[in-house]
Amino acid sequence: MSRPVGFGTHKVGLFNSVGAPGVGMEFSDAGSPPARPDMASESALSPLTLMRRAHRNQLVLCDAIEDIADRLPGNADPIQCLRIAGMLVPLLRGIHRYEEDVIFRSFESLSPDAESSARSIQRLRAEHVEDECLADEITEALLAIGHGDQIRNPEALGYMMRTFFETTRRHVAFEREHILPLLAQAAKSTSAA
Numbered sequence: 001m002s003r004p005v006g007f008g009t010h011k012v013g014l015f016n017s018v019g020a021p022g023v024g025m026e027f028s029d030a031g032s033p034p035a036r037p038d039m040a041s042e043s044a045l046s047p048l049t050l051m052r053r054a055h056r057n058q059l060v061l062c063d064a065i066e067d068i069a070d071r072l073p074g075n076a077d078p079i080q081c082l083r084i085a086g087m088l089v090p091l092l093r094g095i096h097r098y099e100e101d102v103i104f105r106s107f108e109s110l111s112p113d114a115e116s117s118a119r120s121i122q123r124l125r126a127e128h129v130e131d132e133c134l135a136d137e138i139t140e141a142l143l144a145i146g147h148g149d150q151i152r153n154p155e156a157l158g159y160m161m162r163t164f165f166e167t168t169r170r171h172v173a174f175e176r177e178h179i180l181p182l183l184a185q186a187a188k189s190t191s192a193a
């Protein structure tokens with residue numbers, strides 16, 4: 001079931017290429033450029049807050065890609081396709097690097113079960129790689145649609161998009177269930193100390 005996706009009210013937080021907390025981007029429905037990044041305020045956010053934001057942003061992207069998939073082959077909005085094409089890979093890569101460099105290390109040190117957390121991290125890292133590969137291919141297709149090219153195999157493209165948003169939603173759900181509670185608990189203990 002598709003839902004209309006507008007970007008007017010969504011903040012899409014990005015992380016920069018070195019994995020540090022990056023910028024918040026706000027997209028207007030008219031497709032205007034992102035608002036000026038507020039680096040100072042975002043760099044002050046905790047890993048827990050950034051992780052929650054990263055999850056929300058990934059789910060917004062999933063909704064947007066689902067919306068495009070539902071409109072294939074002939075009704076996808078070219079401007080929306082170009083907008084998603086421009087942010088999909090950088091957003092995912094930034095989030096994945098931040099998780100791998102910062103969040104997973106915290107998770108490993110906080111987890112009471114080292115073996116299980118190591119297994120989870122290995123799996124999550126592998127999913128990051130798969131998601132980035134899919135995102136590369138989806139980006140190429142979105143650029144083609146955005147530039148008015150004919151979609152040669154809409155069924156295959158729709159399947160690829162659905163695989164992406166379904167696996168990404170499952171990935172986010174797993175991290176929310178298994179990683180965020182430990183980060184939240186640690187943040188609570190730190191603030192109580």
Ligand SMILES: [Fe+2]
Nearest residue numbers: 099124171175
């Ligand atoms: Fe992740």
